Amino acid sequence: MQNINLNDRIPAKGFAVFSKTDTFKPFAFSRHPVGANDILIEILYAGICHSDIHSARSEWKEGIYPMVPGHEIAGRVVAVGAKVTKFKVGDYAGVGCMVNSCGECEACKKSQEQFCQKKQTIFTYDCLDCFHDNEPTYGGYSNNIVVSEKFAINVPKDAPLDKVAPLLCAGITTYAPLKFSNVKAGDKVAVAGFGGLGSMAVKYAIKMGAEVYVFARNELKKQDALDMGVSGFYTSTRGVKERFDLIISTIPTAYDVHSYLNLLKFGGEMAIVGLPPRECSPKIDTMSLVFDAGKKVYGSLIGGIAQTQEMLDFSLKHKIYPEIEVISVEQINEAYEKLTNGKARFRYVIDMKTLQ
Numbered sequence: 001m002q003n004i005n006l007n008d009r010i011p012a013k014g015f016a017v018f019s020k021t022d023t024f025k026p027f028a029f030s031r032h033p034v035g036a037n038d039i040l041i042e043i044l045y046a047g048i049c050h051s052d053i054h055s056a057r058s059e060w061k062e063g064i065y066p067m068v069p070g071h072e073i074a075g076r077v078v079a080v081g082a083k084v085t086k087f088k089v090g091d092y093a094g095v096g097c098m099v100n101s102c103g104e105c106e107a108c109k110k111s112q113e114q115f116c117q118k119k120q121t122i123f124t125y126d127c128l129d130c131f132h133d134n135e136p137t138y139g140g141y142s143n144n145i146v147v148s149e150k151f152a153i154n155v156p157k158d159a160p161l162d163k164v165a166p167l168l169c170a171g172i173t174t175y176a177p178l179k180f181s182n183v184k185a186g187d188k189v190a191v192a193g194f195g196g197l198g199s200m201a202v203k204y205a206i207k208m209g210a211e212v213y214v215f216a217r218n219e220l221k222k223q224d225a226l227d228m229g230v231s232g233f234y235t236s237t238r239g240v241k242e243r244f245d246l247i248i249s250t251i252p253t254a255y256d257v258h259s260y261l262n263l264l265k266f267g268g269e270m271a272i273v274g275l276p277p278r279e280c281s282p283k284i285d286t287m288s289l290v291f292d293a294g295k296k297v298y299g300s301l302i303g304g305i306a307q308t309q310e311m312l313d314f315s316l317k318h319k320i321y322p323e324i325e326v327i328s329v330e331q332i333n334e335a336y337e338k339l340t341n342g343k344a345r346f347r348y349v350i351d352m353k354t355l356q
Helices: 050-056 161-180 196-207 222-228 257-261 286-291 305-318 329-340
Strands: 010-016 025-031 038-048 073-080 092-095 098-100 144-148 153-155 188-192 211-215 232-234 244-249 264-272 296-299 324-327 347-351
Touching (some): 010 144, 025 144, 038 161, 038 329, 073 144, 153 305, 161 196, 161 244, 161 305, 196 211, 222 232
Parallel strands (some): 188 211
Antiparallel strands (some): 038 144, 073 092
């Protein structure tokens, strides 16, 4: 990062796919100059989220290629703009799923920047950045990123950066609905899907005092769940006697929503955070909702910047971290296949020092 003129475009390198059927290859590109309110981060670790797979393969919408995914980013600040006050060179910082918004609309003023109403939320990758001449954003599978200090998260110097990176998506995505539903000691919480997201939901809910149950596709990770302190583990909703105050669905594939709604208590809530591909996205039958009333279903999309900082502080205080496997950039394609086939244990984190 030496001898970089912050007024010029910032050279960068990473790993990208060039089409929805492509595998990852080295990619050289540049980022916009470091503005007065921006910081330049040397990326040290980048988590792999299932959302990265959906995006890279255009399973939600047609992607913008070449695409450098990655919205679980942890690294070191190596340069700051003239008006930056939140960071100094040498600090650790994190970047999650978004890098800008208007800052003026009702949602932004409530620190719900992910729902920006005036312009749009600028997501970390696969997005056209209206604040920088509509250039495409590139994510964390790279050696650096330029971001507004308002969208960077403060990370303490003694934090384990490899474990912090996945918190910037997997952490906030599951922390937010638990807070929204006011989970408290004694509540019964079920987590549907026990991958990178589900395991974090379990850890947070248990720390909040809830009695937690897991629904998974098989028993391969049953012992992991029991070791975390869950009260029950199921591979099907059939015959389940328990009834829950909250069910969080992290499932990224097709499933029957109503089979879970039937397991809610009267007044119970179901939070949907998993996003399957569009062609197999689950549907909710409104007639069933009417005749099985007294329950709530809502979607939850990551969290605002303030709550993301709150989540990180909570996680570090209670030492709540994801189960991770650190890999090299050369293993990204293999990791994608394992995640797609359900063979991954939990979260893959790329050691960006392996990017040559």
